[in-house]
Every structure is written in structure tokens, then in C-alpha cells.
Amino acid sequence: MLSEDEYIRLDGVAQADLVRRGELSAVDLLEVAIRRAGRLNPQLNAIVIPMHELAWARARGPITGPLAGVPFLLKDLFQDYAGILATSGCSALKRAGAKPDRHSEIVERELAAGLVIFGRTNTPEFGAKAITEPHAWGPTRNPWNLDYSPCGSSGGSAAAVAAGIVALAAASDGGGSIRVPSSATGLFGLKPGRGRTPSGPGAGEAIHGAAMNHVITRSVRDSAAVLDAIHGPEVGSLCRLAPPARSYSAEVERDPQALRVAFTTRSPLGTPVDPAAVAAVEETARLLESLGHKVEQAQPEIDGMGLGRDFLRIWFAQLAHQIRITRERRPDYKNNFEFDSLVMEAIAYEQPAPDYVTCHSRWGYYGFQLSQFLTRYDVYMTPTVAAPPPLVGDEPTPAWAAKLLRPAMPYGLARVMKMSRDKVEQMCFESLNPIPFTQLANVTGVPAMSVPLHTFANGLPLGIHFLAEHGGEGLLLSLAAQLERAAPWHDRRPSL
Numbered sequence: 425m426l427s428e429d430e431y432i433r434l435d436g437v438a439q440a441d442l443v444r445r446g447e448l449s450a451v452d453l454l455e456v457a458i459r460r461a462g463r464l465n466p467q468l469n470a471i472v473i474p475m476h477e478l479a480w481a482r483a484r485g486p487i488t489g490p491l492a493g494v495p496f497l498l499k500d501l502f503q504d505y506a507g508i509l510a511t512s513g514c515s516a517l518k519r520a521g522a523k524p525d526r527h528s529e530i531v532e533r534e535l536a537a538g539l540v541i542f543g544r545t546n547t548p549e550f551g552a553k554a555i556t557e558p559h560a561w562g563p564t565r566n567p568w569n570l571d572y573s574p575c576g577s578s579g580g581s582a583a584a585v586a587a588g589i590v591a592l593a594a595a596s597d598g599g600g601s602i603r604v605p606s607s608a609t610g611l612f613g614l615k616p617g618r619g620r621t622p623s624g625p626g627a628g629e630a631i632h633g634a635a636m637n638h639v640i641t642r643s644v645r646d647s648a649a650v651l652d653a654i655h656g657p658e659v660g661s662l663c664r665l666a667p668p669a670r671s672y673s674a675e676v677e678r679d680p681q682a683l684r685v686a687f688t689t690r691s692p693l694g695t696p697v698d699p700a701a702v703a704a705v706e707e708t709a710r711l712l713e714s715l716g717h718k719v720e721q722a723q724p725e726i727d728g729m730g731l732g733r734d735f736l737r738i739w740f741a742q743l744a745h746q747i748r749i750t751r752e753r754r755p756d757y758k759n760n761f762e763f764d765s766l767v768m769e770a771i772a773y774e775q776p777a778p779d780y781v782t783c784h785s786r787w788g789y790y791g792f793q794l795s796q797f798l799t800r801y802d803v804y805m806t807p808t809v810a811a812p813p814p815l816v817g818d819e820p821t822p823a824w825a826a827k828l829l830r831p832a833m834p835y836g837l838a839r840v841m842k843m844s845r846d847k848v849e850q851m852c853f854e855s856l857n858p859i860p861f862t863q864l865a866n867v868t869g870v871p872a873m874s875v876p877l878h879t880f881a882n883g884l885p886l887g888i889h890f891l892a893e894h895g896g897e898g899l900l901l902s903l904a905a906q907l908e909r910a911a912p913w914h915d916r917r918p919s920l
Contacts, residue, residue: 431456432588432917435643436494436650439591440538443493450483450493450540457495458542461589464920467570470583471543472561473500473509479542489538490653496539497593499581501547502623502630503637504528513549513558513577516750516760529622529658530637534594537653545580545593549762550746552739554604554859555814556580559762563816566608567918568884572813575608575859577601581640582609587920592646598635599739600808600862603874606640607808607887610876610916612904613640614647617894618869619663620655628662631742632784634735634866642914644904648672651897663869668898675898676905683903685712685719686797687805691860692728701807701886704878708805708888708907711877715910724797724804726864731790732856734783735863737772740852741780744772768852791868798870798893803903808874808887811858861889871897875904876913885916 426448434442442448458476465471479495487493498505501512504524511518527535534541546556546564556579557563564579566572567587574583578595582605585593595602597615606613618633630636637654641647651672657664668675687709689702709719747761747769761769798804856863865872871894874887892899908914 426452426456428456428460428588431460434591435914436491436591436641436646437643439494440491448493450487453493453495454479454483454540454542457590461543461584464587464589467565467920468567468583468587469562469564470545470580470587470589471497472546472580473511473544475505475508475541475543478508479540483540487538487540489536491649492538494539494592495590496534496541497581497584497590498531498541498544499547499578499594499596500544501551501577501596502528503530503594503596505531505541505544508544510544511560512746513547513551513560514750514761515560516754518560519760520754522753526625529624530594530654533622533654534650537650545578545584547577547580549765550743551577551596551598551601552743552765552768553577554600554855557816565816566813566884567920568609571815572884573608573816575605575813578605578640582606582611585609585611585640585642586918588917591643592639592641592650594637595640596635596637597866598631599735599866600859602638602640603808603862603872603887603889604859606874606876607885608813610885610913610918611640611642612644612647612873612876613887614638614651614873614897614900614904615865615871616651616655616897617665617871619657619661619665620871620897621651622654622658622661624658624660626660628660631738632787633663633869644901644908645673645676648676648901665895670898672898672901675902678902679906680899680902683717683802684800685709685717685803685805686722686801687719688721688723689807690723691810691857692726692864693732693857693860694729695810695857695860697807697810698812698880700878700880701810704886704888705805705807708877711907711910715906722801724794726790726793728860730786731867732853732860732863734786735867736852736856737775737783738780738787740768740772741775744769771852787867790864794864794868794870795893802899803890803892806861806889808861808889809859810861812880812882812884812886814858865891870894871900873900873904875907876916877907877911
């Protein structure tokens with residue numbers, strides 16, 4: 425029988441190899457994963473929708489694919505499994521028992537890869553916040569310290585991987601939601617570039633291509649193996665990237681050529697950056713130089729404040745769209761949404777349509793400015809985050825906002841928003857202060873990653889962030905694998 429200690433030392437590629445050689449079965453792996461989840465998930469609240477019966481049936485049958493037999497978890501956000509509850513962290517959808525009638529394309533590809541899905545992981549309502557504390561399911565806790573958040577919106581998946589329940593779990597990233605939780609939990613997280621992975625069926629892209637599906641993993645090669653299995657256009661894709669020159673798995677087996685690396689430790693918002701994050705980037709710069717790369721301080725000439733505001737205004741409008749769709753499907757649950765979601769919705773409805781178009785047009789200009797910068801450099805490095813993960817429950821709606829806005833809810837928030845829009849929008853903008861680095865890659869559509877190389881003073885993990893030009897997923901994976909060999913993190917685990 426496979427022990428938990430043996431299980432957590434195997435990444436997904438190693439698990440699949442043992443199954444392929446007949447030394448383990450899918451049932452053996454699933455048994456340990458479910459047993460470990462049963463023991464640890466009550467502390468973490470990472471898995472909110474179990475799928476054990478489906479998983480057992482799949483594990484006992486014939487499975488093919490490059491990752492055949494590997495236990496896996498889906499994020500409960502736009503990664504639908506036919507006939508299984510899909511709530512997007514929303515109480516209205518949970519109460520309605522919402523169940524899709526078909527798989528998402530990303531799920532089809534994960535199943536074709538041979539992954540054994542046995543549950544869905546926690547996420548904030550509609551993935552709209554950077555902490556995983558939905559009213560529908562309650563907060564997810566960080567395995568490194570249960571008092572702290574694993575952040576979001578892929579916090580449930582990150583907590584499950586960090587705790588060793590699975591070696592890899594599905595995630596998505598519209599503003600940092602793969603990379604920020606990976607940083608908070610000591611894991612590797614790659615956000616693919618616009619169009620690299622599917623968003624459908626029925627959606628050519630999500631948030632103008634800002635939001636992408638992939639996974640959170642411990643090993644770099646697991647991320648590469650999954651990307652090999654799921655990348656490529658689908659019917660209706662609006663962006664069709666050229667396929668990679670070689671497999672992503674091949675990329676992690678080779679060191680990159682000497683790279684031109686630009687780095688900064690300054691927040692694009694001009695806000696404070698934790699000294700540990702500054703020191704971590706500087707130490708990583710020295711490591712990169714020792715590996716033969718040319719490293720220098722530089723940053724693109726992009727208005728970080730403007731980018732942040734343009735990102736949030738489109739983010740709010742997309743959230744308002746999701747709330748509208750949900751209301752149309754379940755009119756009896758008209759107001760069963762979280763207060764913060766309703767505030768963001770109200771901000772969106774106070775934004776004229778021409779302003780939305782103006783914001784989106786500036787997204788293109790930010791992309792042009794970044795591409796100009798990346799003609800001189802191969803990768804751009806920053807901290808993944810500017811501050812440690814927050815305590816669970818430490819990011820509620822500010823008291824002044826609740827006092828001002830809650831009494832207005834029965835009459836419609838829009839009336840109050842006319843008087844206080846700027847102040848409320850500024851409150852939302854300040855929520856980017858701890859995570860100011862990741863939105864650039866989403867707005868511009870380039871690939872980016874968080875590599876788990878450092879820790880904060882309180883012992884919580886801290887990732888280093890890299891982005892590359894369009895089509896640069898292979899380059900990032902090659903660099904990440906080189907760093908993994910030079911400064912291994914696989915054995916750094918929380919002591920649950």
C-alpha cells in the first residue's frame with residue numbers, strides 16, 4: 425500500500441510513470457488522495473464539492489493519456505463538469521443546485537490527458553476577489569499557517585496542492601489568480617498567454633483574453649506536462665497562437681540560453697513593497713547572474729496607476745455581467761450576492777459605455793509599450809506580491825463603506841454611488857496595493873509565472889514573478905526549471 429509520505433513526494437509526472445509501468449494503479453493513487461483529503465480538508469476547506477463516486481468509477485476502468493491515473497481537482501469557476509454542481513463561489517448558484525449539461529473544453533482536455541477528477545476547489549464569488557473567502561462555502565486556509573489566507577481566486581486549488589492532497593490542481597488567472605496563490609503557498613504557477621488554453625465552449629475568450637485556464641503545481645515539469653495536454657485553439661477561439669517549436673516538457677529538460685533579464689522592486693502603483701520582497705528579487709538577480717544571465721534594473725514606461733484603474737473598471741463590468749446572467753437564470757435569488765460584489769456591480773453601472781471602450785483601447789497601448797520594452801529584454805522580473813498573505817477575515821469591506829452603502833441596498837446602490845463613486849472606486853483600487861505586479865500580464869495578454877524561491881519574515885512563502893513576450897511559455901518554463909535545479913523547493917512543505 426502506498427503511504428502518504430511516499431505519495432506526497434511524487435509529482436504528477438512520476439505518478440503517471442508508475443501507473444504506466446504497472447507499479448501503481450489509479451485506484452492506489454486515488455485512495456491516498458481521498459484519505460489525505462479526508463484528514464486535512466476539514467482544516468483547510470480547500471475542496472468544497474467532492475466527486476468521489478465518479479472518480480472511483482474512472483480509476484477502476486481503463487484510462488489512457490500522458491497523465492493517466494493522476495488524482496486531480498477542478499476549480500469551481502468556469503471549469504464545468506457535466507452534471508456536477510458548479511457554483512462559482514456564489515450562494516445563489518449553490519442554493520439553485522446549478523449543474524451544467526456539458527463539460528468545459530478545458531475539462532475535456534484534462535480528462536483526455538487521463539487525470540482522475542475527484543472534487544472541485546473553493547473560490548471567491550465569481551473569482552472577483554484576491555482572497556478565497558466566499559459566503560457560499562466559507563474561507564480556505566493556508567497550509568503554511570491556518571490563520572492566514574492562501575489568497576485567491578485559485579486559493580482552494582493552491583491549498584490542496586500545498587497540503588499534498590494532490591500534486592496538481594486546476595486554476596485560472598484573470599488578474600493574478602494562479603500566480604498570487606502560488607506565491608502564498610510555495611508553489612509554481614504559470615499563467616499562459618492569451619489564446620494558449622481554451623475558455624469555451626461558447627466563449628472565444630474570457631475578459632478580452634485576460635483570464636486563462638491552467639494549473640497550480642509543485643514541480644515545473646507537471647505544469648509543462650499539463651500545458652502539453654491542454655494547449656491549442658478550440659472552435660470559436662478568437663486568438664490562435666502558433667504552436668510551440670518543441671513540447672513544453674522538452675523545454676524543462678534544457679537550460680535556456682543566456683537571457684537578458686530586467687528587474688524592478690518598485691510597485692507600479694508607487695505603493696510600499698515589503699523589504700523581504702525587495703531582498704528576494706535582489707537575491708534572485710544574483711542567482712540569475714551566477715547562472716550566466718545578464719541582469720539589470722529596468723522597467724517598462726507604463727503608467728501603472730492608469731493600468732490599474734483600467735484593469736479594475738473592466739473587471740467590475742465583467743463581474744456585473746456575471747451577476748446579470750445569474751439573475752436571469754435564477755430570478756428568485758435576485759439579491760443573493762455578496763455585498764462587495766454588489767458594490768463592484770454598482771460601480772460598473774455608473775460607467776458609461778464609451779468609458780469602457782476607452783479603458784479597453786488603452787489595454788492595447790499598454791501591450792504595445794510592454795512589447796517595445798521586451799525588444800531589449802527576454803524576461804521581466806518583479807516580486808509576485810508586495811506584501812505577505814492576509815489573515816483570514818482580515819480584508820472585510822471597510823467600516824465606512826459598509827456604513828455608507830449597506831443602508832442604501834433596499835433602494836438601489838446606484839443612487840449612493842452617484843455621490844460616492846470616486847471614494848468607493850478608490851477603496852477598490854487600494855485593494856491592488858498588496859498585489860500590484862500581476863495585472864500587467866493579464867491586460868497585455870503575455871505569459872507570466874510565479875516561482876517559489878523565497879519567504880517573508882513571518883515564514884510564509886514568497887514567489888518571484890517573471891513575464892515574457894507573447895508565445896514565451898516555453899522560455900518561462902525552461903527558466904523556471906533551471907531555477908528549480910539551482911534552488912530546489914520540492915521538499916519545502918508546510919508541517920500540517
